[in-house]
Amino acid sequence: QSDKTILITYHSESGKTKAMAESIANGIHQVEGVEFILKPIRKVKEKEILNASAIIVGSPVYNANIAPEVQEFINSWPFEGRPLKNKIGAVFVTGGGFSIGEEAVMFSMIRAMMIHGMVIVGGDELEASFGASAITGEGDFAGKEVQEIFLKKAEGLGKRVARLVLRFK
Numbered sequence: 001q002s003d004k005t006i007l008i009t010y011h012s013e014s015g016k017t018k019a020m021a022e023s024i025a026n027g028i029h030q031v032e033g034v035e036f037i038l039k040p041i042r043k044v045k046e047k048e049i050l051n052a053s054a055i056i057v058g059s060p061v062y063n064a065n066i067a068p069e070v071q072e073f074i075n076s077w078p079f080e081g082r083p084l085k086n087k088i089g090a091v092f093v094t095g096g097g098f099s100i101g102e103e104a105v106m107f108s109m110i111r112a113m114m115i116h117g118m119v120i121v122g123g124d125e126l127e128a129s130f131g132a133s134a135i136t137g138e139g140d141f142a143g144k145e146v147q148e149i150f151l152k153k154a155e156g157l158g159k160r161v162a163r164l165v166l167r168f169k
C-alpha cells in the first residue's frame with residue numbers, strides 16, 4: 001500500500017451503495033499517482049484504515065439513520081493517539097427517497113470523522129457538496145440501476161479526493 005492510497009468502503013445489501021463506491025473508484029482511477037482499495041466494510045483490516053491517506057465511507061439510509069454495519073465500523077476505528085487525525089474523509093449515501101434521511105446520514109458520518117480529526121471533503125459538483133448521494137427508490141429514480149446523474153457525483157467525489165490527496169501530502 002503506497003502512501004497515497006484511498007480506502008473506499010461501504011455497506012450495501014442490494015448493490016446501490018456498492019455501485020456508487022465503484023463510480024468513486026472510477027474517478028480516482030482517472031488521477032495519476034493515487035491508488036485505491038475498494039471493499040465492503042466487513043473486509044477492511046485495521047492496517048488499511050491506518051495506512052490510508054483518505055477514507056471514503058458509504059452507507060444506505062435505514063430509517064433516516066446510518067446502517068448499523070457502518071456505525072459499528074466507525075466505532076471500531078482506533079482512537080488512542082488519534083491516528084486518523086488529518087486524513088481526508090468523505091462520504092456517500094444512497095437512500096430510497098428525497099428528504100427522508102440522506103443528509104442526516106451524511107452528517108452522521110461526517111461528524112464521526114471530525115471527532116477523529118479528519119479533514120472533510122465534499123464532491124466536485126455543487127450538488128454533491130456534502131458528498132455523493134443517490135436516490136434509488138422514488139419517482140423516475142426508482143429501478144434496478146443507480147442513475148447516471150448520481151454515479152457522476154460519485155465519480156466527481158473520487159476525483160476530487162484523489163487530487164486533494166496529491167496536494168495534501
Ligand SMILES: Cc1cc2nc3c(=O)[nH]c(=O)nc-3n(C[C@H](O)[C@H](O)[C@H](O)COP(=O)(O)O)c2cc1C
Pocket residue numbers: 011012013014015016017018060061062063064065094095096097098100101102136137
Ligand atoms: C430497513 C430499511 C430502511 C430504510 N429506510 C430508509 C429511509 O429512512 N430513507 C430512505 O431514503 N431510504 C430508506 N431505505 C432505502 C434504502 O436506503 C435504499 O434502498 C438504498 O439505496 C439501499 O442501498 P443498498 O442497495 O446499497 O443496500 C431503507 C431500506 C431498508 C432496507
